Amino acid sequence: MTDPYGTIDTLDDGRYVLRYDRRLRHPVDKVWAALTDPARVEEWLARAEVELAEGGRVRLEWLNGDAVAEGRVTRLEPPTAIEFDTDIHGRLLWELAPDGDGTRLTLTVTAELPDDYLASVRAGWHVHVDFLEDALDGRPVDWPNWPQDRWEKHNAVYEASMRPIS
């Protein structure tokens, strides 16, 4: 059992490293397709254009907001690792490892983030990984009616976890 909540670290250069570690009940190839096939990516993350090659262009348009991330594929090792370096969300590294009949997924986000945004961004990636699990289970997100309450719930948890103890 993996902890659904992500961890946070700080790099010497002031960037943050957010990490999520999940066990998924689906084989690596299926998870890989969910990360790289634009039709699948739209089910849990964003409308995607991905040129699947090292240095290839990436564009992610969030359908539950107005954010558009643009960048490049900076690492591509099918079917176990893919990394995007984006303008608004930093480096997004997805790593997959077979785990019995399922997959161990690690998402590592390395980004420059103002402290005021930390909890909301942590909750954002958390809820997208939740959506990935749902999509793999056959329940893609209906973006016009996306479940914001689930993000709010995680946001409250991350907010509380980072509050200084007084």
Next chain:
Amino acid sequence: MTSTFDVLAEPTRRRILDLLREDERPVGDLVGRLELSQPGVSKHLKVLRDAGLVEVRREAQRRLYRVRPEPLAEIDEWLAPYRRLWASTLDALERHLDETEDR
């Protein structure tokens, strides 16, 4: 490659440069002053960095953005003949005023 002109055509990016000209600042400070979202500011900063107009300096565990004025030379160079035009227009105005003063 995007030219410095294209980069500076965007008003928010000019505001970011104005703010960084006053002082080097972390991204959170720009987010607060510009009343923009973090992704919005990060997007503009990426464009400004790619164009070499800003750079990041590390200070302890802070990342501070500051202006890198070198690419502005391109703008300055382009403006030079217009500045001469402007100066000669002013000279003409001065002559005109001198002449009208005498009447």
